[in-house]
Amino acid sequence: MIGDLGRAILPSAMDQAFIKEMKQALEKEKGRLEAELKGFTHRDKHTGATFNADFPSYGEKDEDNATEVADFTDNLALERTLEGKLDDVLKALERVAKGTYGTCKYCGKPIDESRLRARPESASCVKCKTERLQRL
Numbered sequence: 001m002i003g004d005l006g007r008a009i010l011p012s013a014m015d016q017a018f019i020k021e022m023k024q025a026l027e028k029e030k031g032r033l034e035a036e037l038k039g040f041t042h043r044d045k046h047t048g049a050t051f052n053a054d055f056p057s058y059g060e061k062d063e064d065n066a067t068e069v070a071d072f073t074d075n076l077a078l079e080r081t082l083e084g085k086l087d088d089v090l091k092a093l094e095r096v097a098k099g100t101y102g103t104c105k106y107c108g109k110p111i112d113e114s115r116l117r118a119r120p121e122s123a124s125c126v127k128c129k130t131e132r133l134q135r136l
């Protein structure tokens, strides 16, 4: 951990105890998201890195097929949401490892601790996030 500290590029290095706390929160969230994804998806056979929603099988009747398609569509949407969130969490953990955690990816300024506490995977400060949302 000391080695990581040396590489930190933050002008005012963030409180290491706080980063450790956020890292624990991120790892917990990662486990939760992976467990949730495992419930209705299977890992991509080829890459092993991405998840694919399982296609449910209820029966051969028309109404069974309709339910299968509807549930599969729901699973796909949920899979995308969870996978996107997991991706954010993994990227945040990478930033922890690199010593750049807690810095806004747009302006390079430290992100508010209160924001990180509410959403540990945040990659941008409130100001940049708001500016970007307004442009949409």
Ligand SMILES: [Zn+2]
Pocket (backbone or CB within 6 Å): 104, 105, 106, 107, 108, 109, 124, 125, 126, 127, 128, 129
């Ligand atoms: Zn910013």
